[in-house]
Amino acid sequence: MSLPTAPELPGWTHSYSGKVRDLYVPAEGPDDTLLVVASNRVSAYDFVLEPPIPGKGALLTALSNWWFSRIDMPNHLADPQSAPRVPEEIANRAMLSRRLEMYPIECVVRGALTGSGFLEYQQTGSVCGIELPPGIEDGDLLETPIYTPAYKAPFGEHDENISFERSVELVGSEAAAALRDASLQIFTAARDLAAERGVILADTKFEFGRDPETGDLVLADEVLTSDSSRYWDASVYFDASLNRSERLASFDKQIVRNWLRSNWDQQGVPPVLPAEIVAQTQDRYRELYTRLTGATWA
Template sequence: MPPQFADLGLPLVHAGKVRELYDLGDHLLMVATDNISAFDHVLSTPIPDKGVVLTQLSLWWFEQLGMTNHVVSTDVPDAVVGRAIVCEKLDMLPVECVARGYLTGSGWTEYQQNQEVCGVPLPAGLHDGSRLAQPIFTPATKAELGEHDENVDFETVAETVGEELAAELRDRTLQVYSDAEKIAHDRGIVLADTKFEFGTRADGTVVLADEVLTPDSSRFWDGAAWQEGRLESYDKQFVRNWLLHESGWDRAADAPPPPLPAEVIEATRERYLTAYERLTGSALVL
């Protein structure tokens, strides 16, 4: 898929599934598109305003968390106002830093096979949606576009980046998750799991980067529904469910997913906006 903001006239550094990075000299311009990905595919139908939700919610979380992060400025070209930031150039670490406070998704799948997730043993008798006794660090490799991320254990991360840095990534991931989980809980949202990316400055400082705690990188559930045993999501799980159960798409085949119908696009957009509004306490200005 060609970059969507090439007409900015800036050198393109990287175009990922959702974000495009442009060179500003000392810094980068990071633009969030309205693309949505699922099962390692970028879908052909975007979700209107999604990029604005991701950027603005990330900025809100960065303010709440107080951890060193990559944001330099929100002074960006008019064409990408609201969906872009100026950020630091970092040496990004090749690890998806995942924290889980609840058992679901690929963690639930792995648990059913061997009663552990990424090498972390868990007690018997858990079910999809169970709250864990304490959050766990369940990292994954960062795959190239079109390839599959792979869940790995802590030892694999240590072999990749070194024992000391791996421990710092684990501790920072669990600390940010713990802080964010409390904030979300107070707003009636269950933060089931989330993933972070970190980079390092030239002096070795570890910096929280990319997006944080958005409906793309996290699972948000309605707290009241979870108490009743239902998993009502405000994230892209809605799209995943449609693809798996209603679209007729064969995930195991080589064919790309079908376009999303209008009603799924609108329902997904509403879920993203609801996540923003419930967490921040205000409507998103579009």
């Protein structure tokens, strides 16, 4: 998958680009700080689509920062006094991050069963080695959230759902247990806060690193955004008059996925997104931000 060329930023050297984020290191001086810039790119089915979603990067960054300020554990945000100046043109979608030793685990927590987790449950009766009761249907809320880690595959490859036992093999028993416990603790607190605002946090993924100086577990990357999480409108979810697809409409790029499924056979390059699909997706991102934070996005 090819990505657009990352912009040049004064004082920073481009290091890496993912589907959505571009990473930079200081052009001069200590290399213990990273600049993480969220683009407006939108991806689906392993393609970066055109056009981008205006304002998406700033929304994701603002929502991550809002959650970081409410999560009681160390995070990756760095002291801005210890790094080069962040260029004004990307300041609202950039995070200064401490350099960490990242764990190769995506820490997925599911408070509901849907998506790939539900497909695995249909085939095996379990998810990532966790056996679940029979009779669960797509979108059902789980009595207790479950931790279902994934191995972070190299760029361009698919992540692999793994068992907790496999995560122990990858990072050791102490780190694996710490990743699981922190993920479940953060998810539970976030789920409860979202519920107060009429939003269901169905599932999410966290990424963690190790502070090379202290050895502390550190929450990193984005957190609880509409790109890393599945949120549902509680009033819609519990409306028995609606069909299942309506009840499970999420605050993310699902509108894009739905349009592609109806207008593309997944052969060759995907079509350009229509203006109305871009606008609807942008509105969905904005609505989640407002619902959670109480602030209107300009």
